[in-house]
Amino acid sequence: MIPLSRRLAILLTAGFLAAPVSAAQTGPFDLSPEQAGREHTTPNPEAIAAIPKDFRFVTPGTLTVGINPSSPPLAAYATDTQTVVGTDPDIALLIAESLGLKLEIVPTAWADWPLALQSGKIDAVLSNVGVTEERKEKFDFATYRQGLHGFFVHNDSKVQKIDAPEDIAGLTIVVGIGTNQERILNKWNELNAAKGLAPATLVYYDDEGTKLLAIRSGRADVMVQPHAQLVFIAQRDGDFRKVGTLSAGWPERSDVAATFRKGSGLAEPVSIAIDGLIRNGTYTRTLQRWQVQDEALDQSQVNPPGLPKF
Template sequence: MSIKHSQKLALAAVTAVMVSAPAVKADGFDLSPEQPNRVHVERSGPAAKAIPDGFRFVTPGTFTVAVSPGGPPLATYATDAKTVVGADPEYASAIAETLGLKLELVPVAWADWPLGLTSGKYDAVISNVGVTEQRKEKFDFSTYRKGLHGFFVKSDSQVKSIVEPKDAAGLRIIVGAGTNQERILLKWSDQDVSAGLKPIELQYYDDDAASLVALQSGRADVIVQPHAQLVFIAERDKNIRRVGTLSAGWPDRSDVAITTRKGSGLADALSLATNELIRDGAYAKILARWRLSEEALPASETNPPGLPKF
């Protein structure tokens, strides 16, 4: 049997496992609809009082939040295939409780949230939305997590740490075509070459299954994807590990934020609510429960600098 044919069979096997196995199955993550260990908080007077008198919620007394169930650990369907669970839904629940409101989660396709928000279908979007200067023209933002990509390698890899461009010189790195991480790594490679080091070799695959096969087979050294996705895969597969993180706004920080309608007045109250969660420790507990402590912010900001237009 040829090597190429063997690789095809291996890819087919991995793909079959990924398709047939429950997408939510992974040790260490509670993806039950009941969520018995969900973090709960008390109402915060200052945050609730910061809601403008003229603001009208979609449903009185309820915080209506759109979320895209794109995958664990951020947001996915629970084992009952209908309840949305994950880090973002739990954070939305804590924000609602801080404001003294009930929570209604509205599952939406990622592409649909901007129109739904501007048309008033929901009060906010909590779905891993990154702050960008272009989005700030239409929306307000209250930050709640760092926007991070992760460097992950095979568990037995000789690569120990990737912090700066020189650490990646000469490595074969899997990255998505047209992504922000590809743009950053191309700049890293240019810096390495200018410093007399080897360039980074970027590799592109059609899907996660092909990428993971390439990593495990030794055809690639590193995979770079949004950090949360790889955290879940590492817990599920037990054969990859993190060796570094990369800010989505490298060399600057880029944050993920609650998104609200421009000028609605709700953003400051949501930033206050997040800062209350940070101070009382609930914020750290939520991130730790979903293995995302590396993405913790020291404080929430309203409409901070975002990714520039490219």
């Protein structure tokens, strides 16, 4: 019996699965287990030298990484329903190779990653974890992507650009209730009210199909949610386009980071490894391969400022 989480992942990716499992590429994203186009790199001596001498990996010679395979193109199950593929697995592989290690991916539910890390089941988490001040009290971080939300519209929409609060005035926007995106849009509405501009109307739906129908039917103008999710939907369906992005930490910047046990000493060597990947081009090519190049960083940071406690 295939676990429910894997069956859901298969359904999510069904729009790309028109060819046999052995095919290297079946659409805009390669969801084959073979991953023929995946980037590789060579060991980075500086990063290897920075690994604490007393650090014990879960498995000697291997970097064991927790990843939640539920959100393509960041991470999902391949067509064999076993192999975890996507942006985060590719970055994890490049980090492991930079450190002179093999990679083992442990599929980890989002709610379970803190305990898996603290209990020593895994060495690191690469699963779209954003840096926050609260998380920094228990974990260390090495950033590897920007945390972005996306503004997407139907291809027929008259909306061409959203970069600032005034651009949403008078629009109807689909957003998740209780999300960071909702918090930011409410702040934008407050700024627009102070300028005498019409507020945006925020609307909420329980499932993806209803959200997309609202945009297609004209009941809503814009859809806002994590950028990579919307990139996947736009490529899958073909009738949505991006009109802007928004930092998850607005008005500040918020980055996504590889996550480690507090004081483990792995954040520094991984950050050095990521910087090496940025310099040699494998980082950029990997993000381009999964069409999330807008989330690229110029350099990795260890424990940068994160989202404040609210």
